Amino acid sequence: VSASTNSRHMKPTLLVSRLYQPSNLRDVGQDSFLHGEMTCKSQRLMQQAGLIHPSNPGCYYYLPATVRSVEKLIRVIDQEMQEIGGQKLDMPSLCSAELWKASERWDLMGKELLRLKDRHGGDYCLAPTHEEAVTTLVAHQTSLSYKQLPLLLYQITRKFRDEPKPRFGLLRGREFYMKDMYSFDVSEEAAYQTYESVCQAYTRLFARLGLHCVQVQADTGNIGGKLSHEFQLPADIGEDRLLLCGNCSFAANIETVSSDRTDCPQCRTGTLVESKGIEVGHTFYLGKKYSSVFNATFSNAQNKLAEAEMGCFGLGVTRILAAAIEVMSTEEGIRWPGLLAPYQVCVVPPKKGSKVDKATIIAEELVQTLTVTLPRLRGEVVLDDRTQMTIGRRLKDASKLGYPYVVVVGQGALEEPSRFEVICQQTGATMFLSQEGLLDLL
Ligand code: ATP
Numbered sequence: 001v002s003a004s005t006n007s008r009h010m011k012p013t014l015l016v017s018r019l020y021q022p023s024n025l026r027d028v029g030q031d032s033f034l035h036g037e038m039t040c041k042s043q044r045l046m047q048q049a050g051l052i053h054p055s056n057p058g059c060y061y062y063l064p065a066t067v068r069s070v071e072k073l074i075r076v077i078d079q080e081m082q083e084i085g086g087q088k089l090d091m092p093s094l095c096s097a098e099l100w101k102a103s104e105r106w107d108l109m110g111k112e113l114l115r116l117k118d119r120h121g122g123d124y125c126l127a128p129t130h131e132e133a134v135t136t137l138v139a140h141q142t143s144l145s146y147k148q149l150p151l152l153l154y155q156i157t158r159k160f161r162d163e164p165k166p167r168f169g170l171l172r173g174r175e176f177y178m179k180d181m182y183s184f185d186v187s188e189e190a191a192y193q194t195y196e197s198v199c200q201a202y203t204r205l206f207a208r209l210g211l212h213c214v215q216v217q218a219d220t221g222n223i224g225g226k227l228s229h230e231f232q233l234p235a236d237i238g239e240d241r242l243l244l245c246g247n248c249s250f251a252a253n254i255e256t257v258s259s260d261r262t263d264c265p266q267c268r269t270g271t272l273v274e275s276k277g278i279e280v281g282h283t284f285y286l287g288k289k290y291s292s293v294f295n296a297t298f299s300n301a302q303n304k305l306a307e308a309e310m311g312c313f314g315l316g317v318t319r320i321l322a323a324a325i326e327v328m329s330t331e332e333g334i335r336w337p338g339l340l341a342p343y344q345v346c347v348v349p350p351k352k353g354s355k356v357d358k359a360t361i362i363a364e365e366l367v368q369t370l371t372v373t374l375p376r377l378r379g380e381v382v383l384d385d386r387t388q389m390t391i392g393r394r395l396k397d398a399s400k401l402g403y404p405y406v407v408v409v410g411q412g413a414l415e416e417p418s419r420f421e422v423i424c425q426q427t428g429a430t431m432f433l434s435q436e437g438l439l440d441l442l
C-alpha cells in the first residue's frame with residue numbers, strides 16, 4: 001500500500017489512494033437480501049467505509065483497516081492476559097465429535113453447532129468454544145504437579161456458531177474471533193482467586209479502551225458451572241436486558257432475576273432499572289465439570305491425584321470492535337477507541353493546481369518528520385494524496401474513517417512561522433499548531 005517518495009533515503013509513505021478500502025454502497029440491494037436490513041450503525045459505517053464486506057450470512061471479509069484494528073486489540077488483550085500469567089496457545093478449529101459426545105454437548109448444542117463429516121465418515125464440528133479440547137489436552141499430561149498451578153491457557157481464534165439470527169454486522173456473526181482462556185487450579189478457593197484476577201484484567205482492558213462496561217451476574221447456560229459474570233456494554237442495540245440498581249452496585253442479566261422483581265435483592269432499598277447491553281465478555285467458574293469427564297488431574301501436595309478446578313473466560317474480539325464503533329461513532333463517521341484506530345494520523349495536502357501547491361511537499365516532509373521523530377507513529381501516518389479532490393471532500397472521508405488526528409497542510413504551512421490545522425476527531429476540536437506543537441500533541 002505504499003509508494004516511495006522522491007528521495008531514496010526516505011521511508012515509503014502510506015498513500016490513501018493505495019489503501020484497499022472499497023466502499024460497498026453499490027451492493028446494498030444484495031446485502032439487504034443476504035443480511036436483512038443494515039439496521040445497526042456499526043455495520044453500516046463499517047461497510048460504507050470499506051472496513052468489512054459481507055460474504056454470506058454472518059460471515060464477513062475483514063478488510064485491511066479492520067485487520068489492523070483487530071491486531072491492535074489482540075496486542076492489548078495479550079498484554080492483559082499475560083500480565084495475569086496467561087500463556088497463549090492455538091487449538092484446532094476442526095474438533096472430533098468424540099470429545100463433544102463425552103461432555104454431552106454434541107446433543108445439547110443443537111443446531112448452533114456446525115457439524116461436518118470427513119472423508120471417512122467421521123463426525124466433526126467447527127468449534128464454537130474449546131472446553132472439551134483444552135481439558136483433554138491438559139489431561140494428557142500425566143506429570144502435572146500442583147506446583148505448576150494455576151495454569152492459564154488462552155487463544156485468540158475464529159469460532160463458529162450457526163446463530164439463528166446472525167445480524168448487526170460483526171456484533172453477531174456465524175464466524176467470529178474470540179479470546180477464550182481456561183484456568184486450572186488446585187482448589188475451589190484458588191479457582192475463585194483466578195476468577196477474580198481475570199475479572200480485574202477485563203476491567204482494566206475495557207478501561208484502557210475507554211469503554212464503560214458493567215460487570216453483571218449472569219446465567220451459566222450450557223457451559224455449566226456455578227458462578228458467572230458478563231461484561232456488558234450498555235447500548236440500545238444490545239440484545240441482553242440488564243437490571244441495574246440505582247442505589248448500590250447490584251447489576252444482573254435479567255435472566256438471573258426472578259420475574260417482576262423491581263426492588264434490589266442486594267440493598268433492598270434501591271429500585272432496579274432496566275437497560276440493554278451488548279455482551280462483550282463472559283466469565284465462568286466451572287468447577288470440576290470438565291476435568292472430571294476428561295480426567296484432567298494433577299498430583300497434589302500429598303502426592304495424590306486430584307481433579308483440577310476450572311474456569312473459562314471469553315472475550316468477543318470482533319464484537320468488541322463493532323460494539324466500540326457502535327457506541328462511540330456519530331451517524332456520519334466512525335470514532336474508535338484511540339488504541340484501536342487503524343491509522344493514527346491523516347495528513348491532507350491542498351488540491352492540485354491550487355496556489356499553495358508547494359504545501360504538498362511540506363506535507364510529504366511532515367509525514368517523514370512525524371514517523372522519524374515519533375517511532376510510535378511508524379506505519380500510523382497516511383498521506384491523503386488524492387489531490388484531484390478538494391480538501392473539503394477529503395476531510396469528509398477522513399471524518400468517515402475516524403483517524404484520531406487529521407492535519408491539514410494549507411496556506412498556513414507556507415507562512416513564517418508555519419502553522420498546521422489539526423483536527424482531533426475524537427473531541428471535534430480544531431487547533432492551529434506549529435510543527436513542534438503538533439509533535440507535542442501527538
Ligand atoms: P450471546 O448471548 O450474545 O449469544 P454467548 O453468551 O452465546 O453470546 P459466550 O458463549 O459467552 O457467548 O462466548 C463468549 C463471548 O464471545 C461472548 O461474550 C461474546 O462477546 C462473543 N460472542 C458470542 N457469540 C458471538 C457471535 N455470534 N458473534 C460475535 N461474538 C460473539
Ligand code: MG
Ligand atoms: Mg450465543
Ligand code: MG
Binds near residue numbers: 279
Ligand atoms: Mg449470552
Ligand code: MG
Binds near residue numbers: 281
Ligand atoms: Mg455468554
